Amino acid sequence: MRKNVKDNNPPLMNNKTRFQHFRPLKIGQRKINEFHFNLQGSWVAPYIQQLLTELKARQLNFKPSFWISTEWFSPADRPGIALPFYLFDSQLIQYHKQKLGFTEGATPHTLMKYLRHEAGHAIDHAFALNHLPRRKDIFGDHHLPYPISYDYKPFSSRFVRHLGEGYAQAHPEEDWAETFAVWLGPKIHWQKRYQGTQALEKLNFMDQTMKGLREKRPLRLRCHPVDPYQANDLTLDQFYRLKRQEWGPRVTQRQNYQGILTPRQRGESSPCLFKRKTHSLRSRLSRKHQVPLYLIDRMINEVSRHLKVKNLSCNDSVRLQALYRVLDLEASHFFQRRFQRVRI
Numbered sequence: 001m002r003k004n005v006k007d008n009n010p011p012l013m014n015n016k017t018r019f020q021h022f023r024p025l026k027i028g029q030r031k032i033n034e035f036h037f038n039l040q041g042s043w044v045a046p047y048i049q050q051l052l053t054e055l056k057a058r059q060l061n062f063k064p065s066f067w068i069s070t071e072w073f074s075p076a077d078r079p080g081i082a083l084p085f086y087l088f089d090s091q092l093i094q095y096h097k098q099k100l101g102f103t104e105g106a107t108p109h110t111l112m113k114y115l116r117h118e119a120g121h122a123i124d125h126a127f128a129l130n131h132l133p134r135r136k137d138i139f140g141d142h143h144l145p146y147p148i149s150y151d152y153k154p155f156s157s158r159f160v161r162h163l164g165e166g167y168a169q170a171h172p173e174e175d176w177a178e179t180f181a182v183w184l185g186p187k188i189h190w191q192k193r194y195q196g197t198q199a200l201e202k203l204n205f206m207d208q209t210m211k212g213l214r215e216k217r218p219l220r221l222r223c224h225p226v227d228p229y230q231a232n233d234l235t236l237d238q239f240y241r242l243k244r245q246e247w248g249p250r251v252t253q254r255q256n257y258q259g260i261l262t263p264r265q266r267g268e269s270s271p272c273l274f275k276r277k278t279h280s281l282r283s284r285l286s287r288k289h290q291v292p293l294y295l296i297d298r299m300i301n302e303v304s305r306h307l308k309v310k311n312l313s314c315n316d317s318v319r320l321q322a323l324y325r326v327l328d329l330e331a332s333h334f335f336q337r338r339f340q341r342v343r344i
Helices: 024-028 046-057 090-100 107-125 135-139 174-182 187-193 198-212 235-249 270-289 293-309 319-339
Strands: 065-069 080-084 261-263 312-313
Touching: 024 090, 024 235, 024 312, 080 107, 090 235, 107 174, 135 174, 135 198, 174 187, 174 198, 187 198, 198 312, 270 293, 270 319
Parallel strands: 065 080
Antiparallel strands: 261 312
């Protein structure tokens, strides 16, 4: 996943942590379990309540457990949802974005998307829905191992589109969770949007399944927190170093950029120069890697952010062919990295 949704202007947080006012360098030296986060009273709490209200409106007798961990996930066979710790401090949201280039659920809109997705996993676990008749025929075999990475078809009519980047295509269980998230919205909306598609068959199956669960008692009621943030004694710097290794090498660490990136001069706008240089290469990269232009633009934007963070600039005299070669390499790493972590 790795859910990757672009988040801008994260909301101000109501709950303050002890270390919120430290500079980034000092924050990085703090251990994760030294922070004090609380779901109650946080900006996240009203949206959790909104999710519970949506479930109740569908007459589902299901209330998942929630706790704070290091990432989004719903543990296997447990009716609960873990949320990443950085969502509970506005400065940590910015620090996470600085370190990894993206956040997951740091705005109200994207937060609800992730909550609904994880609720799809959690209700699956609570009612043991894996062995429903016809589910394998419609969604595929949930026993299949999770892939290291996945390819997807952006405009496939077989899958719903919710978290982005074709996440429903990553695995049958993710297809189920994404379909549930869309189903939880107004029925008239998804019936109209997916009319005449194979995805509508999945939505109708989900609709019938959830109607069959109305007022029923879940088989699994309790869920003890799995991997709570309080048990993680890594410093933030150690945590993000491991994350960067997981998501692949960063562009400024590659020797292939020698002669292309130079220290940025005072007053020089490295992102603008880089984007101007690469604009004519977008279509060529899109054809080569068989991805739409908006994903190429997303890759270029990520590279631009790292140029700014590392105070680097694109060499004005570099030839386009040389720049294409390194962007071609970057695209190979980027698209493998973006889809590498698929279970959330």
